[in-house]
Amino acid sequence: MFLKDYISDVVNGVSSLLKGMRKTGYYFTHSKEIITEQYPDNRATLKLADRFKGEVVMPHDENNEHTCTGCTACELACPNGTIKIITKFDITPEGKKKKAIDAFIYRLEMCTLCNLCVAACPSDAIKMAPNFEHSVFDRSKLTKILNKPGSKIKEGIE
Amino acid sequence: MYTETEIIKDNTDLGPDGELVVNMGPQHPATHGVLHLVVTLNGETIKKIEPHLGYIHRSIEKMCESLTYRQFIYVTSRMDYLSSHINNTACALLVEKGMQIEVPERAKVVRTILNELTRIASHELWIGAMAMDLGAFTPFFYAFREREMITDIMEDTCGARLTMNYIVPGGLMYDIHPDFQTKVKAFVKQFKEKVTEYEDLVTGNVIFQSRTKGVGVLTAEDAISYGCTGPVARASGVRCDIRKIDPYDAYDRVEFDEVIETAGDSFARYMVRVKEMNQSIRIIEQLIDQIPEGDFVGKTKNVLKLAKGEFYQRVETARGELGVYIVSEGATTPHRIKFRSPGFSNLSVLDHIAKGSKIGDLMATMGTLDLVIPDIDR
Ligand code: SF4
Ligand code: SF4
Numbered sequence: 001m002f003l004k005d006y007i008s009d010v011v012n013g014v015s016s017l018l019k020g021m022r023k024t025g026y027y028f029t030h031s032k033e034i035i036t037e038q039y040p041d042n043r044a045t046l047k048l049a050d051r052f053k054g055e056v057v058m059p060h061d062e063n064n065e066h067t068c069t070g071c072t073a074c075e076l077a078c079p080n081g082t083i084k085i086i087t088k089f090d091i092t093p094e095g096k097k098k099k100a101i102d103a104f105i106y107r108l109e110m111c112t113l114c115n116l117c118v119a120a121c122p123s124d125a126i127k128m129a130p131n132f133e134h135s136v137f138d139r140s141k142l143t144k145i146l147n148k149p150g151s152k153i154k155e156g157i158e
Numbered sequence: 159m160y161t162e163t164e165i166i167k168d169n170t171d172l173g174p175d176g177e178l179v180v181n182m183g184p185q186h187p188a189t190h191g192v193l194h195l196v197v198t199l200n201g202e203t204i205k206k207i208e209p210h211l212g213y214i215h216r217s218i219e220k221m222c223e224s225l226t227y228r229q230f231i232y233v234t235s236r237m238d239y240l241s242s243h244i245n246n247t248a249c250a251l252l253v254e255k256g257m258q259i260e261v262p263e264r265a266k267v268v269r270t271i272l273n274e275l276t277r278i279a280s281h282e283l284w285i286g287a288m289a290m291d292l293g294a295f296t297p298f299f300y301a302f303r304e305r306e307m308i309t310d311i312m313e314d315t316c317g318a319r320l321t322m323n324y325i326v327p328g329g330l331m332y333d334i335h336p337d338f339q340t341k342v343k344a345f346v347k348q349f350k351e352k353v354t355e356y357e358d359l360v361t362g363n364v365i366f367q368s369r370t371k372g373v374g375v376l377t378a379e380d381a382i383s384y385g386c387t388g389p390v391a392r393a394s395g396v397r398c399d400i401r402k403i404d405p406y407d408a409y410d411r412v413e414f415d416e417v418i419e420t421a422g423d424s425f426a427r428y429m430v431r432v433k434e435m436n437q438s439i440r441i442i443e444q445l446i447d448q449i450p451e452g453d454f455v456g457k458t459k460n461v462l463k464l465a466k467g468e469f470y471q472r473v474e475t476a477r478g479e480l481g482v483y484i485v486s487e488g489a490t491t492p493h494r495i496k497f498r499s500p501g502f503s504n505l506s507v508l509d510h511i512a513k514g515s516k517i518g519d520l521m522a523t524m525g526t527l528d529l530v531i532p533d534i535d536r
Contacts, residue, residue: 013364020359024296049310051317051335079229114232114323119331128317 052130053113056083056106058146059127065154066147068125070101077120082111090152100153104146108134177205180517184213191531195508195524202516207509215535222495227253227327227462230492235321237497238533240280241475243272246325248482251406252471253327256464256486260457263450265329270408271342271445272312272324274438278349279308280476281431288428288525289360292369297359304352307345314341327462329455342446346439356432370424374511374523377422384510385503388478389430390527394422400474412441427526463490477501477528501533 027033039046048054060066070087088102118126126146136142178199184192192213198206218237222230231249235242247269254261286301309319314335316324324331335341360366376386381394391398399416401409417433419426464486472481478500485494504527512523 009364016362016364020296020363023300023355023358049313049317049335051315051332052313053317077228079225079232112232112321113318115317115331116229116232116323119326 048130048132050130051128052132053115053128054131055108055113055129055134056111056117056126056146057129058104058125060148060151061154064148064151066125066151067123067154068101068104068121068147069123069153070099071122073120073122074117074126077116079114079116080110080112082107083117101147105143106146107143109139109142182520184210193505193529193531193534197517197520199517202518204512204515204517204520207512207520209505209508211535213535214532216532218536219495219497223492226490227464227492230495231326232321232323234497235323236532237499237536238475238477238480238501238530239320240283240530241276241477241480242321242323243269243276243325244473244475245480246323247273247407248471248473248480250325250327251473252469252482252484253462253464255471256467256469256484257327257458257462259328261329262453262456264452265454265456266407267445267449268330268334268454269325270412271442271449272315273407274441275308275311275342275345277476278435278438279305281435282308284431284476284528285356285360285428288528289366291521291525292366294360294363294366297356300352300355300359304345304349307341307348311338311341311345314338326455328458329453331455333454334449339446339449342442346442346446349435349439353432353436361428361432367425369519370428370522370526371421373424373515373519374526375421375423376507376511380507380510381422384507386478386507387500387503388474388476388528389417389427389434390478390504390507392417393419393426393430395420398479400472400479404472406471406473408445409441412444414438414441424522424526427528431528461490463488464492472498475500477530477533478504497536499533499536501528501530505529505534 037046058066058068070085072085072087075083075085084103084105084107086102086105087099089097090100092098113128115128118128134142180197180199182195182197184194194210194213196208196210197204198208216236218233221233225233231246234245234249237245253259282301282305286298286305289295289297289301312322313319315338316322316331318324376390376394378391378394378396380386381391381396386394386396387398395418397403397416397418400406401414402416414437417430417437419430464484466486466488469484469486470481472479474480479498480500481496481498483496483498484492487493508524508527512520515523
């Protein structure tokens with residue numbers, strides 16, 4: 001009886017292991033079905049999802065104009081104080097004072113990429129961009145000013 | 159330093175009855191994060207296990223108390239990061255319940271599908287990690303192949319792979335990706351084909367079976383008295399699925415079975431999770447073609463304020479029952495918030511069920527409890 005049990009144990013054991021090994025062998029011979037990506041060698045072809053939340057950016061058009069009014073809704077919506085908006089007063093051609101942003105300070109190292117600021121913005125001035133290679137040697141490089149130098153607000157945005 | 163014979167002679171480390179105290183973690187490769195177990199051994203037999211917590215305590219509850227009802231949801235993704243969608247849902251449901259916000263049907267159905275995808279992803283990762291704890295490396299990659307499809311779907315729709323923050327009070331942050339349905343269907347098809355590979359590789363494997371069967375047995379009474387929930391309690395025959403008991407979102411209109419095993423050992427806990435993945439697939443299949451058209455987020459006020467009082471909402475995460483309890487003073491931030499995390503109760507039973515077993519079996523017992531340390535410490 002003991003011998004019979006022992007032998008059936010061995011046979012069962014070996015066959016169950018071979019079953020598993022068959023899967024391994026299958027993928028060894030079918031290398032097309034392997035899905036590993038060769039990052040960073042494939043940087044040129046790497047395509048991230050368009051909604052990927054990598055960092056907050058402020059899109060500017062060809063005239064170097066953005067749509068941010070400086071309303072600070074994003075600053076209030078941010079849970080970590082990542083955004084600081086400094087406003088100034090522009091003088092319009094009619095001689096009136098008009099509020100505009102001086103600097104949109106964005107501290108990437110404090111950002112949790114939660115998208116709340118983008119959702120809060122009433123004039124779609126900021127959006128998420130799919131950049132993810134953020135490592136730098138100096139931490140101060142992570143503090144960014146999102147409005148480009150010399151940029152101004154688009155006509156007609158209040 | 160010592161020769162071999164000297165080690166045996168030098169018994170100054172041993173306690174009064176020849177006890178040996180071994181520190182497992184906080185940087186042990188098999189403890190999944192920073193769990194520190196102080197294991198008292200007698201020879202190879204476990205006499206006592208004392209978990210030391212707090213290595214990854216971020217005081218999330220206190221943090222949430224200073225954030226508004228829109229902001230605090232993103233922090234909860236960082237508790238049980240493998241069920242972040244489900245954590246977000248719990249918080250959103252509570253705010254909706256407290257403020258009587260009407261959630262559109264579309265949002266409810268999408269949330270349910272995403273929650274079930276999250277559950278599958280979490281169980282997949284667990285199978286891989288668990289098999290690796292027991293010394294099998296290959297299943298890890300097989301599990302991650304299917305999980306990758308889910309994270310791709312999440313990336314397309316939510317914009318993130320782990321900490322999504324896609325669920326907001328009133329519905330969803332933005333609409334689903336146009337490819338969402340096709341991709342989920344492709345995943346369901348692939349999953350059904352490939353799930354047999356796990357059966358071949360892991361379930362049927364003699365080594366795996368003999369290392370898990372009869373190891374770390376938890377009786378139904380103990381499961382209840384220690385407050386275990388989720389697959390851990392269901393493997394001992396306790397009915398505790400919140401999706402059945404207290405349905406939320408679209409769970410009341412789908413058909414699925416609550417998976418129950420009665421053995422209570424590590425193998426039963428493994429089987430519950432494998433079968434639960436199939437039930438999740440069943441739920442997704444019923445809903446994926448039935449996503450109603452319409453708004454993805456309901457009408458909410460600009461500033462959310464909960465009325466004065468106490469609120470509680472529970473959901474079923476991949477690990478068990480997550481409860482969110484808020485005391486509100488009527489302000490824009492919670493006065494007090496408390497999370498009842500499933501991992502904490504499930505960890506507390508470890509000493510009880512591992513006592514008297516051999517130290518090698520501790521890996522199997524601990525692995526099948528499916529501990530996520532940031533969920534325990536918060
Ligand atoms: S993504 Fe979130 S954390 Fe980052 S700046 Fe916007 S609101 Fe703040
Ligand atoms: S980015 Fe949007 S929300 Fe922020 S200040 Fe500019 S307009 Fe206002």
